[in-house]
Amino acid sequence: MxxxxxxxxxxxxxxxxYVLPLLLIxxxxxxxxxxxxFAMSFFTxxxxxxxxxGALGLNNFTTIFSDPTFHDALENTLIFVVGxxxxxxxxxxxxxxxxxxxxxxxxxxxxxxxxxxxxxxxxISMVWRWIYNKDAGLLNVLLGWIxxxxxxxxxxxxxxxxxxxxxxxxxxxxxxxxxxxxxxxxVDQRIYDAAxxxxxxxxxxxxxxxxxxxxxxxxxxxxxxxxxxxKVFDEVYxxxxxxxxxxxxxxxxxxxxxxxxxxxxxxxxxxxTGVVLFILILLVTLVQMWxxxxxxxx
Amino acid sequence: MKKTIKQVVVYGLLxxxxxxxxxxxxxxxxxxxxxxxxxxxxxxxxxPKHLVWENWVNAWYAAPFLRYLIxxxxxxxxTTVGQIFTAILAxxxxxxxxxxxxxxxFTILLATMMVPVEMLIIPNFVTLSQFHLINTYGxxxxxxxxxxxxxxxxxxxxxTIPDQLYYAARIDGASDWQFLWSVLVPNAKSSIxxxxxxxxxxxxxxxxxxxIVTNSETMRTLPVGLQAFSTDSGINYPELMAASTFxxxxxxxxxxxxxxxxxxxxxxxxxxx
Amino acid sequence: xxxxxKKLAVGSAVAxxxxxxxxxxxxxxxxxASKPTKVTVWHAMNGNYNDAFQxxxxxxxxSQKKYRVVATGQGDYTTLNQKVMAAAKSKTLPVVSQxxxxxxxxxxxxxxxxxxxxxxxxxxxxSKKDLKNIYPGFLEQxxxxxxxxxxxxxxxxxxxxxxxTILDKYNLEVPKTWDDIQKMAxxxxxxxxxxxxxxxxxxxxxxGLVHSTGNQIVDKKGxxxxxxxxxxxxxxxxxxxxxxxxxxxxxxxxxxxxxxVNGKTAxxxxxxxxxxxxxKAVPDDFDWGTAVxxxxxxxxxxxxxxxxxxxxxxxxxxxxAGAFAFMKFLTSDKQTAKWAEKTGYLPITKKAANSKQYNxxxxxxxxxxxxxxxxxxxxxxxxxxxxxxxxNNLTATVDKMITKHTPAKEALKTLNQQTEKxxxxxx
Numbered sequence: 001m002x003x004x005x006x007x008x009x010x011x012x013x014x015x016x017x018y019v020l021p022l023l024l025i026x027x028x029x030x031x032x033x034x035x036x037x038f039a040m041s042f043f044t045x046x047x048x049x050x051x052x053x054g055a056l057g058l059n060n061f062t063t064i065f066s067d068p069t070f071h072d073a074l075e076n077t078l079i080f081v082v083g084x085x086x087x088x089x090x091x092x093x094x095x096x097x098x099x100x101x102x103x104x105x106x107x108x109x110x111x112x113x114x115x116x117x118x119x120x121x122x123x124i125s126m127v128w129r130w131i132y133n134k135d136a137g138l139l140n141v142l143l144g145w146i147x148x149x150x151x152x153x154x155x156x157x158x159x160x161x162x163x164x165x166x167x168x169x170x171x172x173x174x175x176x177x178x179x180x181x182x183x184x185x186x187v188d189q190r191i192y193d194a195a196x197x198x199x200x201x202x203x204x205x206x207x208x209x210x211x212x213x214x215x216x217x218x219x220x221x222x223x224x225x226x227x228x229x230x231k232v233f234d235e236v237y238x239x240x241x242x243x244x245x246x247x248x249x250x251x252x253x254x255x256x257x258x259x260x261x262x263x264x265x266x267x268x269x270x271x272x273t274g275v276v277l278f279i280l281i282l283l284v285t286l287v288q289m290w291x292x293x294x295x296x297x298x
Numbered sequence: 299m300k301k302t303i304k305q306v307v308v309y310g311l312l313x314x315x316x317x318x319x320x321x322x323x324x325x326x327x328x329x330x331x332x333x334x335x336x337x338x339x340x341x342x343x344x345x346p347k348h349l350v351w352e353n354w355v356n357a358w359y360a361a362p363f364l365r366y367l368i369x370x371x372x373x374x375x376x377t378t379v380g381q382i383f384t385a386i387l388a389x390x391x392x393x394x395x396x397x398x399x400x401x402x403x404f405t406i407l408l409a410t411m412m413v414p415v416e417m418l419i420i421p422n423f424v425t426l427s428q429f430h431l432i433n434t435y436g437x438x439x440x441x442x443x444x445x446x447x448x449x450x451x452x453x454x455x456x457x458t459i460p461d462q463l464y465y466a467a468r469i470d471g472a473s474d475w476q477f478l479w480s481v482l483v484p485n486a487k488s489s490i491x492x493x494x495x496x497x498x499x500x501x502x503x504x505x506x507x508x509x510i511v512t513n514s515e516t517m518r519t520l521p522v523g524l525q526a527f528s529t530d531s532g533i534n535y536p537e538l539m540a541a542s543t544f545x546x547x548x549x550x551x552x553x554x555x556x557x558x559x560x561x562x563x564x565x566x567x568x569x570x571x
Numbered sequence: 572x573x574x575x576x577k578k579l580a581v582g583s584a585v586a587x588x589x590x591x592x593x594x595x596x597x598x599x600x601x602x603x604a605s606k607p608t609k610v611t612v613w614h615a616m617n618g619n620y621n622d623a624f625q626x627x628x629x630x631x632x633x634s635q636k637k638y639r640v641v642a643t644g645q646g647d648y649t650t651l652n653q654k655v656m657a658a659a660k661s662k663t664l665p666v667v668s669q670x671x672x673x674x675x676x677x678x679x680x681x682x683x684x685x686x687x688x689x690x691x692x693x694x695x696x697x698s699k700k701d702l703k704n705i706y707p708g709f710l711e712q713x714x715x716x717x718x719x720x721x722x723x724x725x726x727x728x729x730x731x732x733x734x735x736t737i738l739d740k741y742n743l744e745v746p747k748t749w750d751d752i753q754k755m756a757x758x759x760x761x762x763x764x765x766x767x768x769x770x771x772x773x774x775x776x777x778x779g780l781v782h783s784t785g786n787q788i789v790d791k792k793g794x795x796x797x798x799x800x801x802x803x804x805x806x807x808x809x810x811x812x813x814x815x816x817x818x819x820x821x822x823x824x825x826x827x828x829x830x831x832v833n834g835k836t837a838x839x840x841x842x843x844x845x846x847x848x849x850x851k852a853v854p855d856d857f858d859w860g861t862a863v864x865x866x867x868x869x870x871x872x873x874x875x876x877x878x879x880x881x882x883x884x885x886x887x888x889x890x891x892a893g894a895f896a897f898m899k900f901l902t903s904d905k906q907t908a909k910w911a912e913k914t915g916y917l918p919i920t921k922k923a924a925n926s927k928q929y930n931x932x933x934x935x936x937x938x939x940x941x942x943x944x945x946x947x948x949x950x951x952x953x954x955x956x957x958x959x960x961x962x963n964n965l966t967a968t969v970d971k972m973i974t975k976h977t978p979a980k981e982a983l984k985t986l987n988q989q990t991e992k993x994x995x996x997x998x
Contacts, residue, residue, distance in 0.1 A: 015396065015398075018391035029441040030444075034418075049682065099312065109316060111554050113316065115320065118499055121503075126535070130325075175496065178495070179492060181560060224447065246970055262653055264963070278412050282412060338828065339833060428661070522646070525644070529620050
């Protein structure tokens with residue numbers, strides 16, 4: 001980016017001053033609890049309510065790593081992330097591109113695509129439970145047309161995760177489309193005009209101008225989608241009525257954490273799960289940042 | 299001719315998608331008019347046989363929704379304005395200023411997004427109770443005044459404005475503060491509106507947090523009112539859907555009103571030329 | 572700057588100011604009344620249950636002058652539990668909270684709740700006769716490690732719903748035993764009707780069957796017998812019925828209500844507290860009834876579920892006395908009968924269940940009779956620290972048998988090992 005010289009004291013002071021209000025809030029309500037809960041992951045004998053720590057160690061980590069349910073959670077979460085993020089990002093970019101092309105009824109269409117983001121989670125999960133219903137569900141009716149036998153989406157452990165992935169993609173679209181729309185509108189029209197004069201076809205324009213011009217937003221959307229997908233919980237809870245899918249087939253890391261913390265009073269193990277999740281996301285994000293240095297154009 | 303075909307395809311694809319997006323919304327309203335049995339009936343009925351208007355009346359009186367509405371408006375408005383303010387300042391620093399520890403700080407702040415909110419509820423409750431803020435607007439608002447996602451989005455937006463412009467403004471004698479508010483902010487208004495909308499909706503729909511940090515009815519927000527329909531004996535879907543509809547309707551209207559700012563891009567501002 | 576945008580910014584700023592001044596004006600916490608001791612109560616009763624609970628509170632406040640109970644709903648049991656945890660950690664617990672009986676041992680172990688022995692044995696407490704008046708199953712739920720940690724409050728039991736139209740059509744009687752069910756099932760199955768409908772899981776029914784054989788899955792001393800011969804046999808029977816289409820689980824519907832009201836099942840096992848919801852969900856011409864659960868191997872047993880009231884460890888002496896007075900008021904024969912009539916829960920004392928007033932109510936509401944008749948067959952699981960974890964494992968085990976067709980012997984053996992570990996870890 002810009003000015004790579006070593007900042008002076010005055011410059012640094014000014015920079016920190018601008019960040020200060022944000023830092024105060026995030027420091028108190030994010031950083032502090034994160035640090036303290038990370039510390040908790042090393043407390044092996046611990047009374048959560050009186051804050052008495054009896055012993056320190058790595059027991060919480062060895063316990064979760066030897067728990068088969070944790071392995072399932074880890075595996076499911078990774079599958080979920082890989083299943084959701086690419087499709088969600090590409091689909092929302094495509095829809096945003098289409099929405100950006102139309103004039104007639106454009107406001108109506110944009111509003112409709114944004115509705116799922118506003119609609120109540122209960123209504124959404126009800127509708128999707130019906131869509132996934134084995135006998136009368138919409139999805140099986142559609143699949144029947146192309147000769148696929150009915151699938152018991154919500155009760156068959158083999159399909160539970162897929163059902164969750166489809167729901168998550170659908171639910172995340174509105175949010176990402178909005179961000180892409182912002183980015184598309186910020187692309188200077190004159191660049192397209194110039195390209196048009198040079199005889200570039202629409203598809204070429206999209207690939208050679210639009211995609212690189214909005215790459216900062218694509219980066220942001222992807223990073224955010226990865227983080228959000230790793231933390232998936234609400235969708236599982238809503239779709240499967242407070243259980244991690246049939247026979248635990250939609251158990252995710254955050255579900256595991258939630259259960260350990262709020263249902264089983266295993267605070268140290270919950271914190272350890274949080275640490276593992278954090279490290280995983282951090283690694284993936286760092287890879288993304290490294291990748292973005294090469295491919296994102298500012 | 300070719301253009302018409304293209305238009306038909308575009309509208310066709312968009313309409314197809316629009317139908318799937320509308321489904322739950324339609325479902326919500328249709329269920330709100332059904333009898334209890336019809337809401338559970340299989341095969342499903344798309345349109346209720348008789349419109350049961352009482353569901354709406356019952357739903358409205360099931361909880362002090364007016365009071366909840368006032369609280370929701372206050373909380374959403376203050377949270378959003380406050381959050382945008384802190385985000386603008388921080389995004390400016392990350393985009394245009396040079397200061398020691400900038401990259402490290404950015405990474406650390408980004409890392410705060412990586413921890414699930416489920417881990418933060420109890421420690422934050424304890425913090426707020428030490429500040430004696432439980433059961434106040436403070437508890438509903440304070441923790442949400444800083445959002446790194448908003449900072450991140452705004453920084454990406456500020457980054458698209460050339461640094462040369464910043465230097466030029468400085469040479470012309472404009473202060474950082476002036477440059478921020480008279481050049482950067484107006485140019486990023488579609489991003490600002492977008493993150494504002496996302497925040498208003500997030501705050502409006504948030505359920506867990508208001509329930510956890512408030513103890514009395516008078517401090518609660520709209521989504522908490524939806525709890526009245528899930529009792530020990532089961533869920534009253536028609537009334538729940540009626541109540542859900544009046545909880546989310548303001549948000550849908552808000553989006554329609556603000557949509558034009560989201561799409562009002564760089565083409566109609568003073569940056570040109 | 573664009574005009575509209577500027578207006579917007581100014582408008583927002585005004586809203587911000589207005590809001591913050593409002594914050595200052597609005598009362599932040601209710602002022603405590605001058606004289607009576609305030610007793611705060613957190614509960615998870617919503618909708619009409621909340622109304623009924625507030626009526627109880629009003630009646631108590633009117634009945635005496637020393638204490639004033641202030642009760643507020645805190646969502647469902649899940650959110651209430653989270654709030655209690657957060658409040659325990661920040662030392663802002665209310666005086667009394669509702670808690671599902673499965674949570675009581677954990678709360679007791681963590682020091683969130685107070686032992687009630689002193690109050691119960693004290694001069695304003697309960698005599699032996701009073702204690703005998705309470706159904707032992709409910710009393711059992713309130714104990715941990717031999718001490719009382721809760722007061723029974725709202726209680727329910729598993730009952731059986733039957734679709735009279737279907738039974739009449741096939742000339743069938745309401746089954747009295749599981750053998751009867753097995754006999755009638757093939758006829759109905761031939762027409763695509765499942766005889767028995769369960770909720771998402773059949774764990775409660777299985778628990779009942781195991782008890783009928785005189786066994787316990789976990790006994791009071793913490794011995795685990797989840798894979799005893801009788802337990803495996805009972806699970807085998809249920810799994811076999813599911814395989815043959817004699818029974819169906821609710822799956823993603825969660826409750827069996829949907830299948831039942833749509834005529835897909837002839838019988839449905841439900842919580843007695845769910846009867847009122849079914850009443851709302853059935854079409855007008857639906858002919859149905861309720862009955863006690865059928866006998867298994869010559870005996871009947873049906874698990875109680877209940878939500879108790881606990882006294883938190885952060886209550887002072889005066890508050891504790893007020894809390895106990897309130898609890899005692901709620902468990903009095905008159906009030907528990909009233910509560911049962913308003914909510915469809917069961918009265919927790921024998922005298923209340925036999926009272927004229929309650930029997931008149933049953934006469935007027937025949938659907939509620941099955942619940943009341945089940946009281947004598949009810950039992951409670953021995954709750955232990957880590958019980959919630961055991962419940963999670965139990966539902967996962969049943970799920971495995973239903974969806975993955977894991978043989979009962981194998982699945983229950985795993986459950987047995989898991990449960991033994993849970994009990995050991997939580998010692």
